[in-house]
Every structure is written in structure tokens, then in C-alpha cells.
Amino acid sequence: MFRDKTARPLRRFFGCGSVLALSAALATVLLATGAAAQDGQPVVLAPVVIDASVGDDDAATVVATRSSAGSKMAAELLDTPASVSVITAREIQARNATSVEQVLAYSAGVTADFYGSDDRFDNFRIRGFGVYTYRDGLSLGRPFGNIREEVFAFERVEVIRGANSTTFGISDPGGMVNYVTKRARPERFGDIHVAAGSNDHAEVGFDFGDRITPDGTLSYRLTGKLRDASAEYDHSRDDETFLMAGVTWQPDAATSLSVTLDHLNRDGVPGSGGHPVGTDFDRSRFFGEPDYNYRGTDRTTLTAIFDHDFGGGLTVGSTLRYAESKTDFGYAYITGISTEAPTTATRDYFGNEGSAKEFAWDARLQYDRRFGDVASRSLIRVEYRDTTSRTATCWGNAPAINWQNPVYTGRPASVPLLRSSISDQETKAVYLQQELSFADRYILTAGLRRDWLDITQTDRLSGVAESGEVSETTGRVALTYKATPELSVYGSYAGIGRAGIADRRTRTRRAVRTGPEIPARRVADAGVGGAL
Template sequence: MHIERTGAYPRQAVIRYRYAVLLGCTALIALAPTFSFGQEAASSSPDTTLKPIVIQGSRSSLNTDNDSKSIVATETTGGGKMPTDILDTPASVSVITSREIQERGASSVEEVLQYTAGVSTDFYGSDDRFDYFKIRGFDAYMYRDGLVIGRPFGGLREEAYAYERVEVLKGANSTGFGVSDPGGSVNFVTKRPKSDRFGEAYVTGGSFNHAETGFDFGDNITEDDTLSYRLTGKFKRAEAEYDYSQDDENFIMGGLTWRPSGDTSLSVVFDHLDKDGVPGSGGHPVGSDFARSRFFGEPDYNYRGINRNSVSVMFDHDFGDGLTFSTNARYSKANTDFGYAYVSNTPTGGSTIADRAYFGNDSTTEQFIIDAHLLYETSFDNIDSRSMLGLEYNTTQTYNDTYWGPAPGIDWTNPVYTGAPASVPLIASTKSDQKTKAVYFQEDVTFFDKLVATVGLRNDWLDLSETNRFDGSTAGADPSEFTKRFGLTYKITGELSAYVSYADSVAPPETGVEPEIGEQYEIGVKYRPDGFPALFSAAVYDLTKKNITVTEASPPFEQTTTGEIRVRGLDLEAKAELTNSLSVTAAYSYMDAEIVENGGVNEGNRPQRVPEHLASLWLNYALEGNGSRGDMTFGLGGRYMSSYYYDDANTGSSEGNVVFDAAFTYKIQENTTFQLNVSNLFDEKHIAQGGFGADFYNPGRTIMATLRQTW
């Protein structure tokens, strides 16, 4: 098998040195290594010549070489652990490349995902504790290099700069990466060392006293390319848009890749993430219309800390004759905490004194996970076969303490802060242990290079234990969960394919709670023209989830179970580099969501935080330099979200809204660019979360300016 694809058309660059502006780049250039640069990485200039993506022979690792050069990806592991052409994947998959992330200036996971079909973000407004997003109306599990991280709610906010790409699989598929939610999954692909010299360094400044610097560079250590390194870092000192806030971060990641032969590769990556911030604004009194900067929490009890260290090991070996072996492993330990006072109730009798409560959490999580699989590819007559057999082991231990108690009220017309509490009552203290052993099988069979049959089978054996550290009591469970996936893809032409699929999912249960079960039927079509880099896709689906566990939003945070929720919908998406000057990312989603069964309560209602319509459009237009000035790129985007209910009882709802974003890039010289990004261009303001005693607004306008040097 030999497939060669070229992602774009070259055109002559206009190179002019502009002495006055170059003086401002001195700090950036000082960050760059002093050795001579043999090959420059792609800048944000539109005149980049893309390398062809060459897929040849047996390969079990994903090729991400083009991700820094194009917004259009051609293959994915989102449908499973096998790198697969997106046209041959019987599922809706969106890939956000590092090029797209940089163009839009996305710095958080929510910002990375907000132009993706089927994905809703930012429905908690100024609550900044976690990454908040849903796929097709349901929570979605996060993975890193195919190894589970967990749910975003209750986790930590991932650093987008650590990843080469973000893959979004829409719909149920526990056979791919393991037990998970049926709405979909998000897989982060770690930046690894490359076999050539590359690099960038940047400085960013902007709204809310934002000051940031970062770098990402690598090279070969040995002359024969057998040993390479990569070093990535980001350091930020900033505030949030509300008073008494902080948003500081230190991130460093280093990796080594050893290639003793063309058939073997071993990568080891270490990363350290340290964040010192705040959990959110604490909310605003219901019905008020204060500026986002007003703060009704408690300045002396307002913190959000994250400290995580992880080591990832990735090994691939090609035995020849179509047989390859791969294993990924990761060890991580994370300590997180937060504490804040929030508005818990707004009086309606004329008083201006809002009730408040203290809420805090301390958590320590230690995880070791390893996956190993064999991939065998063979062909006979007019049949091509790819078979994967794998094993996975995951052990996770978590200590979790939750604090909650009443706080002094606050007069919103004349706020007077009372200082940090002497103590906050500890209402829950648990130790949780989860061990998972799994075996899985995946098969792709292609007949006459036209019809692709896909099968995925997996069984997970879970050993769950939870200890109440108040009284020492322990509860446990050892469920065994079997999941399956079937798909048929018909390649109508070399550019157009259609598919039909069935997939089911099982979310890992907690002790005393039934596992959440999901299933989905989907029909879709994908078009990738040969004439220019682009991918157009459309899908309709019927998705059902049963035994849904819901944690109440207010204390005592009890868990309840919803019987069945059904979502029927449509996803449309396009990513296209239409010309050398114009590229577009467009998405539309329709979701018909209903609570089907719930013991007679809220049946027929729409589930909380699930909008009916989502739409987005991002345009990038490049204007070539003319000698006296450099190349310029203009970006403009818009995001529409229809209204959604704050609770399953449908007692309160948000308003539909449109938010615009913009970007501008100026090429100062061959390897130096200035970039300006504006989020929420017109400062659109609406209530993103409400119904629990306070209102939380959507993020306001932010302006960021970046000076970037590449080599």
C-alpha cells in the first residue's frame, strides 16, 4: 500500500526585512537557540508549502507532521487506536490541528472545541474550575494519546499548548478507548520530538494584565537522527475579568525519542503543570446587571490550585510482513484544590443582602495506565485486512475532601468583605480505588477498495472500592462490561464515502450506582476533494443513554439517576483551504433532546444545558505582501448557541446568543509575525448559568497580542 497526498499548493513568498519592527523582536530572538537553523517550521503565513503525507507499509502510530501547517487532517485515531483515513472511519470525527488552534488563538480546551460540530461549551459562564463541554448533549470523557484522563467536570483544566492536535469523536464508542460516556470523546495527541530541527518562541500580552511567554522547539541530538528531543514551555501571569482574581501558570514539557532503526521508535515525555488561580466570580445576584468585574465572593477565601506531574512512554516496533506492536503507558499524580464563597440565594422581599456559602475541595489523584496491542495488516486478492488485538490496565486512586458551610451575607449595593473563615465544615471525605483490566479487538476489512467493514469488541473488568474516611466503611463493586461497535463504509469515489454504524457505550459506574449505558445509530457522508485540502461531512444520529447519574448542583451534592434520555440530531461540518488565500471552518448541529423515562418526573422535558441549535463559522483571508509591507491574514468567526434550560424541570433558561471572534496576523519578516486575537469582539453579555440563587455571565471581551519567532 502506498498513498501520497499533498495538502496545499506552493507559491512564491515575498520577503522584505522591516528594520524598525525587527527591533521589537530582540527578546524573542534571544530565546531561540544560537545554532544555525537547517529547516524552518511553518509560521502563520499563508504561503507555506505543505509536505505530502506519505502513508506506507504497516504503521500503528499517528502521523501528525502536517498538523502545524494545515487546518485539514486526513487521518485520525479518534475512531479507535488504529490510525485510519477519516474517509474510512464510520463515525463523525473532527480534528482540531495545532495550526487551527494557533490561528484562532485558542488557549483553553473550551476555546479549542467551540468551533466544532456537536460540541457545546461555556455553559457555566464565569465558573472557572473545570473545562466545561458536552458532545451531542452528554458529558464526554477525555483521553491523552488514547489513554483515559476522565471526565472534564471535576478534573483539571488541560493545557492546550501541550498537544499537537485534538481529536473529537462524536457518539458512543467504548470499544475505542474504553468505558466512557455515549456523547463522544476528546483525545489529546501529545507533542513529540521530530526528526528535524524546528522551533518557535513567543510573548503575549493583553487584557486583564495578561503577560505570557512560551516556546516549543526540538532537534536531532545525533547526526543519524536516531535520537531527538523536544522542549515545550508556557509561563503566564495574569488576572481574570473579575476583581480579586488570579490566573497564573507554569508549564514545562520535555521529550526524547530514540529510533535505533527504521522499524523501532521509543518516546519518553515528562510534563509538569502548575496553576495558581481562582475558581470563579462567585456569581451575581439574580436579576442584577452588574459589570462582569464586580465580585461578591470573599477575596481572602478564593483560590484554585493545580499541580500535576506525568510521564508518558510510547513505543512502536514494526516486525515486518504487516505486523506491528505498540504500547503506551502513563503515570501521573495530581494535587488540586479550590475554595470560594458564592452567592447561594438572592432575596425577593426587597432586601439587598444576598446569602452566600463557602465551598471547598482538596483532591489527590494518582494513576498508572498502560495499553499494548498488536496490529496485523495483510492483503489477498481484492481484500485488505487490518486486525488489532490489545490489552489495557488502569489503576487509579483518589483522595477527596469536600467542604461546605454557610458564609456571611453580602450587600450587593455596598459590598463589605468579612475575610477568610476560621474553618469550613468537612462534609465528605473519601478514598476511591479503581482498577480496570480490558481486552479489545478491532477489525477493518476492505473489499475491492470500495466497501469497508468495521468491527470493535471490548470487555472491561472493573474493581471498584470506595472508603468513607469518616467512619471507615467501605463499599465495592466488580462489574464486567462488554461493548461493541459495527460499521460499514462505502467509498463511492476516491473523494466521497458514506457510512452507517452502530455503537454502544458504558460509563464507569461508581459504587452503589448502576452503570450508565448508551447506544447510537448513525448514518453519514464525507467528501474530501482532490483539488484542494478540505473535508466536508454530514451525519444524522439517534442516541440513547440510560441509568444516568446526575450530581445535584447545590449541597449536599447528592446523586440521582435519570432513567433514559434520547437525542436525535444532525451534524454538518466543513474545514477547507479553498484557495491559497481563503480558508473556512463551518459547523452546524441540531439536537432534539428529550427525557424519555424518569419515574414520571420531568418526562417529556428537555435535559439541562442542551441547546437545540449550534452553529459556527470561521473565515481566514490572507493578503500577500507587496514589498513595502508584509503578508497579512484576517480572521473572523461567529458562534451561535440557542437557548437551553438550567435544570431538567425546565424552570429557567438562557437566551440564544451570537458571539464574534477576530484575529489579525502580520508577517514582519520571514520568520517573525505579530498576531492579534479578540475573543467576544462586541462584548456580548448574557447569563450562561442560572437558576441556583445566582447568575453567571459568559466571558467578556479579551484582546491578546502575540509576537512570534519561528525557525
């Protein structure tokens, strides 16, 4: 006996009466339409508008179809021989993600925020490995020990799983993450949000832009966020000021130059100070030191991105970034339980302050051509990066604290200096890639990269400096098969060449700092406290 498979789901969803009413309404519409047609009167239906550009607008859709993260050449995700996830600005806004960990939380193979209340750094792994991060294709380094990024600055976040050092340089086999900066565009848009919530949270943010010239040759974009808040425990704060301004010059469809300047200032805390093992306190209880509990960030970044299409398949582009930053943190944390007093926890002080200057630049030349059923895309790219960073770490004993009746002892006059160093690193690289597409179904990708690193590490306490020149060659080959317009499979192999230290030398310099201690930072101080 034949059974109608649609009736039961409709009744389950609408109810029997609703189904009858819907059927009656449809019948009425059909009868009216038929009567109008028989009378010779035309029936005008409402137009259906399809916006084909939405798929490329990260502010309008959560589904991205193209990315350049897999091979440094823009391509459909189905044509990319790597597992790539793209989190667009629209998805970030829809999920109200305010940190990198929250942005990456739903990405396959990513484990985020595994250090709990330790908010000093962005903490995440891909396929169990630590990762390197990039901004607009230029290296930022490892997230652990680096600055926490402001996701409101990004148009999208791209996650590439698997070995990809041939494309991006130094990386781990688990994968990497690339942040794409928001740029001005020749149209009027605007968004503002105001938020208030628990932990005394008050925030306002804005993101708007428009044409400067009537023809859209020049356009601007202003983005910012101001936040005044506390964390989830006593004596904490989570304040931030972020401002970004950008200008895009596009004299024609073939040429584009975008310049963006952003400033990030954060005044937060590194963690809760911890609770003694075996205790069950309210999460708001604090056993650190209120006057020695800070995590500060102050960074200014200038980014310029240029692209030009000569026609005939030849395009050039370049990205430049200059950044200056200062960071610091300090806190008292629980190290154990006192053997003399079972309700007393022992503590230590731990702090760090650093500064860095970075110049990064790349230039790329791409040539696309078709030979019958074979489509060819060739890319040559050169990179240069020069970074100087200074860091000082201090550590020492802190007074114990009774967790039943906590009494804070105040900011320490100084904390013993554990180590202090200067790191200078110069990186140069050449990257070649060839992509061949056969009958629009088979895609062969091959890449070769050569890196040269010149590194100098100086111990400022002993005055000893070590230098080394390291060169590395990496290669990659991949094959992609497009089984259907919606499904493709690929195989990829990435090999690492032998690394050799061409020159390693040790020399003695006069120590820049010889004092045994570093002054402790006041909570109200701006920027980096103490002396490097």
C-alpha cells in the first residue's frame, strides 16, 4: 500500500488544522490566479534579486568560498590542496567572539583556551601541535609569549591544517593561522555596538567607512573599540582601547593601495592567582597581590598592501608592515601549602617585560596563462623580516597568605631579575610555486622555498652573545581531483630539507644591565614599568 510520506511531517510541524488552513489558502491563491489568467489580465510576480557578490563579502556571509592561505594565490577552497577553514567577520559577529580562542573554538582540529584563567597569551593548538600565526601573510611568530590579538581588527581568520612551511616559512606540522586586516572599500557602510554586562563590563565599538572622492578613487575606514571591565574575580580589570584607521587608493580596477594604522592598548591581569589544591572557594576569591597583578600591552602597527594587474595574466603585489610594541605582566601565584600552617599557601612573584620593533615586507609576481585544456599559474615571492626584541624576566619568593583570612602585603619594592636578553633576527626567503590544472578537474601543485636566518642572542647579564646563520630548503607537491563541483579530494606531501648552521660564533660583550633586581611595576603606571 502506498503511503504519503509528506503528510505526517507536515502534521507534526503545523498540526492537522494548520495543514487544512494552508491547503485552503493555497487553493484560493491558485483559483484567483487562474481566474485572472482566464480574464486575460497579466499576473505580475515580485522580482527575485540574487546578489552574486555576497559570497566574497566577509561582512555579509559566514560562508567563504575563496582564500589565498593555502598557496598564497587566491583560489576556490575546493581547488586548494589543504584543509582550510575561514571564519569571516560576519561569523565572528554572529557568535559574539571577542578573543582568538573564541574565534577558533569551532574549527576542526583546533584546541583552544586550554590554560584556563591564564589570559597572558592566545592559547591554542592545531592537531595537537603549537602553531605560528601570520597577519596578511607576514609572520607574527608563536602566539604563546606574544601579544593577544584584537579580533575586531580582522576581516577574516584563516586556519590551515597540516604542514605548510613551503608557503609561509617557519611553521609547525599541525598548521597555522592567518589574520586578514580590515581594509577601506569604496562604499558607504557603518556599524556601532554598545554592550554592558556582568563583571562591570561596559563597551562601545564602531566600524564605518565611505568614499572620500565621488568616483570612489579614495575611500576610508575607521574602526575602534573602547572597553572598561573587570574579570571574573576580585581585584581584576579587563580594559582596552583599540583604534584603527585605513585609506584605500584605487585609481582603476587594476590597481589598489591600502594603508592601515592601528593602535592597541590593553590594561588587564594575567590570571586569578590560583586556589589552593583541595579547596572549594568561590571563583571570585583572589589569593594573589592586588598591587602586583597586571598585564599590559601597547602596540602600534602600520600596514600597506599594494596590488596591480598588468593584464595578460601578469599581476604584482606587495605587503609591508612596521610595528612597535611594549608588553609586561606580573603577579603572585600559589606554589604550595605550608607544612607549618595547613590553611596557609606559599607564593612566588613572577614578572616579565619586553619591547620589540619589527619590519616585515614581501613582494610577489604571478603569471596566469592557459594552454588549451591546461591552465597554468606561476608565483614567485620574496620576503624580508627584521626583528629586534628585548625581554627581562624576574622571579622571587612572595609572602605566604592565609586563605581563610587573606591579608595582602602590597606591591614588592623589587623582584630579583632572573634573566635579561636581546634577540636580533633577520630573515630572507624566496618562494616559487607552479600550479597546473588539467581539464578543469586535476590540479597539480608544486612549491619550493629557501629561507636564510641570521640570529643573534645576547645575554645582558653575562654579556655573552651567540650568533648563527641558518639556511633551510622546503618543498611541497600536491594533487587535487575535483570529483564534482561540490566535492574534491587531494593528496599533499611536504618535505623539509637539511638545515645547516653555516656560521656559529660566540663573543663577549659588556653587560648592559648588571643589577640583581628589577623594580616592580605600579598598577597605575602606563606602558612598561621598570628598566630594560
